[in-house]
Amino acid sequence: MNKELLTEILATFKKTQGYIEKDNRLFIETKKEIVPALLKYFKDKSFDRLAMVSCVDRINENKLEIIYILTSFCLDNPLNIILKIKISRNEPELDTVIPIFENAEPYEREIHELFGVDFIGHPRLTPLFLEREYEIPPFRKDFDMRKYSEELFDSVPFVGDEK
């Protein structure tokens, strides 16, 4: 059944590669324009749960990789569908998937805050966790965490020690 699904996907959507691993994981690599249509397709196939939206910084390829993980509440042996897309690291822009899966909202806010990806059409991309503003979003690989924390936190004096 899984292989049939895979062949059907590859026939329906162009510019898409896919493979199955460990019998229950279906990896799909695609372009960012196809993502909403693909998610809608899976939702109609009763993969009704968006488990996670995540991001990986591929600094060697100068790309950001966005990962959607889908699974199902109603199927007996649910497949985990892992959808990967690569977007430009310098101008990271992507359409939001909130019209299809509403629970994507906090994930997208988090990715916007920590990786600096702009989700077009997201209703509120306001800060979620962080208090300060960062020049480079802090989860990118070129953010020098050690230098930043030394500059910020070690410059505060102990009370009684100053002067």
Add this chain to the structure above:
Amino acid sequence: MDRNKISKWLKGPAKMGHKYSLSAIYFCTGCGIIEVPPVITARWDAERFGVIPVASPRQANLFLITGYVSLKTLKAIIRTYEQMPDPKYVVGFGSCPINGGMYWDSYNTIKHLDKYIPVDGWIAGCMPRPEAIFIGVTHLWTLIDKDMAKGYVKYREKYESYRKNQEQILGKLEWKPLYPIRRRK
């Protein structure tokens, strides 16, 4: 009752009251709070030592900082600390409030808690056992007896420096100063 202890009672009844009725504010930061439920329930009954968790900072006089302190939590800690009535004691629990612990190079976790609020005692370890809380409490008794747990007095005296440190790390604070800040000419 032991007759020898009567003179001690007469010398400082308020101090005895502070010692044996430590009301700990039930404030959860980080992972250390997982040690507190066994401490306050039947296994290690903390009420034997007079330590009882309370819900409101207005009733508390012991503040256990249990675990790493992120910037957002620091804001809440300062607000809670300023609402507590005097005398108040702060104990840093675990290695993260002492020097950052395993978050020593994190971008969002403060390293030294005593730069922002005064801390009377530390319990080292990652994680400390529940017994360590009781050792910490008995040490705090000794400090109260000897007039050494004076963090809240230090906070009042050096409030300008503390407020300056807090504003350096958090930006402008949206609440008013607790004590008046003298302007230097």
